[in-house]
Amino acid sequence: MRTPCGKFGVYTARFPNSRSMQAYLTDCILTALDAMGGAPEGFTPEFEQPANPEHGDLSCNAAMQLARHFRKAPRQIADELAGHLRSQPLDASRIAAVEVAGPGFLNFRFADAHLADSLATILAAGDGWGRTTSGAGQRAMVEFVSANPTGPLTVGHGRNAVLGDTIATLLDWAGYDVTREYYFNDAGRQMRVLGESVRARYLSLVDPDLPTKTIGEGEDELIVPESFPEEGYRGDYILDIARQLLDEKGPDLDGAPDPDVFKRAAETAIFADIEQTLKRLNIRMDSFFNERSLYESNRIWDILDQLRAKDLVYDKDGAVWFRTTAFGKEADTVLVKSTGEPTYRLPDIGYHADKLDRGFDLCVDVFGADHIATFPDVLDGIRSLGYDADKVDVVIYQFVTLIRGGQPVKMSTRKATYVTLDELMDEVGEDVTRYFFLMRSPNTHLEFDLDLAKEASEKNPVFYLQYAHARICSILRKAQETGLSVPAVVDLSLLAHPSEQALIKVMMDLPGSIAGAAQFREPHRLANYLRDVAVAFTQFYGNCRIIGEAPTLAAARLALASAARLVLRNGLSVLGLSAPERM
RNA sequence: GCCCUCGUAGCUCAGUGGAUAGAGCAUUGGUUUCCUAAACCAUGUGUCGCAGGUUCGAUUCCUGCCGAGGGCACCA
Numbered sequence: 001m002r003t004p005c006g007k008f009g010v011y012t013a014r015f016p017n018s019r020s021m022q023a024y025l026t027d028c029i030l031t032a033l034d035a036m037g038g039a040p041e042g043f044t045p046e047f048e049q050p051a052n053p054e055h056g057d058l059s060c061n062a063a064m065q066l067a068r069h070f071r072k073a074p075r076q077i078a079d080e081l082a083g084h085l086r087s088q089p090l091d092a093s094r095i096a097a098v099e100v101a102g103p104g105f106l107n108f109r110f111a112d113a114h115l116a117d118s119l120a121t122i123l124a125a126g127d128g129w130g131r132t133t134s135g136a137g138q139r140a141m142v143e144f145v146s147a148n149p150t151g152p153l154t155v156g157h158g159r160n161a162v163l164g165d166t167i168a169t170l171l172d173w174a175g176y177d178v179t180r181e182y183y184f185n186d187a188g189r190q191m192r193v194l195g196e197s198v199r200a201r202y203l204s205l206v207d208p209d210l211p212t213k214t215i216g217e218g219e220d221e222l223i224v225p226e227s228f229p230e231e232g233y234r235g236d237y238i239l240d241i242a243r244q245l246l247d248e249k250g251p252d253l254d255g256a257p258d259p260d261v262f263k264r265a266a267e268t269a270i271f272a273d274i275e276q277t278l279k280r281l282n283i284r285m286d287s288f289f290n291e292r293s294l295y296e297s298n299r300i301w302d303i304l305d306q307l308r309a310k311d312l313v314y315d316k317d318g319a320v321w322f323r324t325t326a327f328g329k330e331a332d333t334v335l336v337k338s339t340g341e342p343t344y345r346l347p348d349i350g351y352h353a354d355k356l357d358r359g360f361d362l363c364v365d366v367f368g369a370d371h372i373a374t375f376p377d378v379l380d381g382i383r384s385l386g387y388d389a390d391k392v393d394v395v396i397y398q399f400v401t402l403i404r405g406g407q408p409v410k411m412s413t414r415k416a417t418y419v420t421l422d423e424l425m426d427e428v429g430e431d432v433t434r435y436f437f438l439m440r441s442p443n444t445h446l447e448f449d450l451d452l453a454k455e456a457s458e459k460n461p462v463f464y465l466q467y468a469h470a471r472i473c474s475i476l477r478k479a480q481e482t483g484l485s486v487p488a489v490v491d492l493s494l495l496a497h498p499s500e501q502a503l504i505k506v507m508m509d510l511p512g513s514i515a516g517a518a519q520f521r522e523p524h525r526l527a528n529y530l531r532d533v534a535v536a537f538t539q540f541y542g543n544c545r546i547i548g549e550a551p552t553l554a555a556a557r558l559a560l561a562s563a564a565r566l567v568l569r570n571g572l573s574v575l576g577l578s579a580p581e582r583m
Numbered sequence: 584g585c586c587c588u589c590g591u592a593g594c595u596c597a598g599u600g601g602a603u604a605g606a607g608c609a610u611u612g613g614u615u616u617c618c619u620a621a622a623c624c625a626u627g628u629g630u631c632g633c634a635g636g637u638u639c640g641a642u643u644c645c646u647g648c649c650g651a652g653g654g655c656a657c658c659a
Binding site (some may be wrong): 048319479 | 636652657
C-alpha cells in the first residue's frame, strides 16, 4: 500500500540543480567501476549525508556493497575506486576532494563553487524553494477530519485535522494536484440520537415543568428531561442549539411537518462550529462528501450485486455478509444488517470506489488507531471490484492522551467530558496546537499535558523557529535602513566560516525534506528539519555579523540570511504555521 | 486468544542497514558597550526491552519472548 521512496529518490530531490550532484556522482562511479571490470547488473550506488562533518558532504558505500562481487576487502575496492575517480577526473567546480575512510566509505567534499551555486539556486527559487515535481501530473486526494456533525471537534480530531491538512500541503509541494475532502454521514443512528437530544432539551425549555429523570451513575449522573435518550448527547452545545431554535422558530416545532427539524438544526449549527474551528487552524476543505449520496445513487446496492456475482457476498441470519475469510480474515463481516441498514463498511467501499472513479492517482485516508482493523476490509472490497487498491494509502495516528492536573482526561463526545479543539487553541494558541500535533511521528501515542503546554509555551520549539525568522527579518529591515541590499552575485569565498557553510548545506535539504515527508506522509520530518535550520542560522548569527562588516562581506552574508529566511518561511508555511516578522 | 502501534538519556521524543546513537526539557555554571537574551556557550548521561537470525556491517530488517497502549459488534 505504502510506497516508500528509495533512498536515491529522496536524495535526488536534494539537489534540484539542472543536473543533480548524486546523478553526477553515480555516473562517475559507474564509469570507474567499468574500468575495474564492471558492476553487477542493475547496481546503483547509494549515498547519504554523513552525520560527522569530518566525513565530508556526501558519502557512498559502494565499496562495501560490492565486497562480495569483487571478492576483495571493501577498503581495497574503495581505494581503487578513488584512484579511478581522481584520474577521470572529477569536475572541480562540484567536487573538491574524494577520500576513503572507515571500513571503505568514499567521502566526497563539495567545492566552494557548488555551495555558491546552491545559494544562488535558493534565492532564485524564492517562494518556490522546496517544491519538487515527483508528483507532477498526478491528482491526490487527502480525506481527513471526517467527523460526523454530532458535536464540537475534540483534541483527537485536532491531530487528524492537522496531520491531514499538512500531508495535503506536503503533497502539493511534491507536485501533486491536491484535493482536501471531508466525508460525513448525517443519516445514521448517531444523528437520530442527536436530534432526539435536541428535541428533549427544546421541549423542556418550552415547558420547564416537564418531568425529568436521572441518567448515568456517580460522576456521570445527570438530570435530563424524560424524553432525553438514554445514550443522548450531554454537552452544553445541545442546550444552546435548542435555545436558538426556540428563539428563532418559536415554541411549536414539535409535531411540525418536518420531523427532522431538530436533527437538521443541530447539523447546521455543529457544522458551522466545525468549519469555524478548522478555519482557526488555517484549514480549508475543497469538498464535503455526504455518505447519503451513495444510497441515493444506488451505488452501494450495485456494489453489493457485483460482489455477490463474484461469490464474495452471501445471506445468513437475515443479514448480508462479506466473505472476508477469502482474504485471510478469521471471520466474515456483515455488510447489511438484518434491519436492511448497511454497516459503514459498505458505503466505505462505495466511497473509495467513487474516489478512484473521480480519477485520483493517490487517495490518502487519515484515520485514528480505532480504524486499524477495519480498513483492510474496505481495501479488499475495492480490489474485488477491480480497482487498484495500491492507490489508497492509509495514515494511522495513535491517540492523544490529554493530561490535566496530572490526570488523564477521559474523552467522550456523548458524555461531554472531552476538551474541545477550540479550548485547546484558547489555552496554548493556534501555532502551538498545530506544531504540537506535527512534531511527533503519527504512530506514537501523544501525551499532551495541558498545564505543561501552557507553562512551557514560551519555550515551545515552534517559537524557536519563529524567533529565528523574526530575527532575520529584523536584520533585513536594519540592513535596508543602512543602504545594504541582497546582491545578485555572491562571492562565496567570503563566506568561509564553518557556520556559514554549514548553514548553506542544511538549507539545500529543504526540497528533499519536504519530498521525503510527503512520500512517507510524516510531517514531523519537516518539523525536525526546520529546527536544524534554525539552529544552523542561530549559530551563524552568533558567529558572524552582517551590518558593520566590509560591504562585500556584508552583502554576501545578507544573501545568506535572506536565503535562511526563505527556507524558514517556506517550511513554516508548509506546516501551516505563521512566520512572524516581529516577535 | 487474534490483529495493529510503541519500547532509545531522569522526562518527552528524533534517528535513512553504515563510521563516535542525537535533540528539547530538566540539572549545574557562565555569557549582553554587539544586527531581537523568546538567545548563546559549557556541563553528563545510554544493556537502543530481552534472545536468536539475515548481513561485510543491525537501534534500523526477520522470528520468538517480555512490557505498555489500542482494536477485535448485525456501533461509527
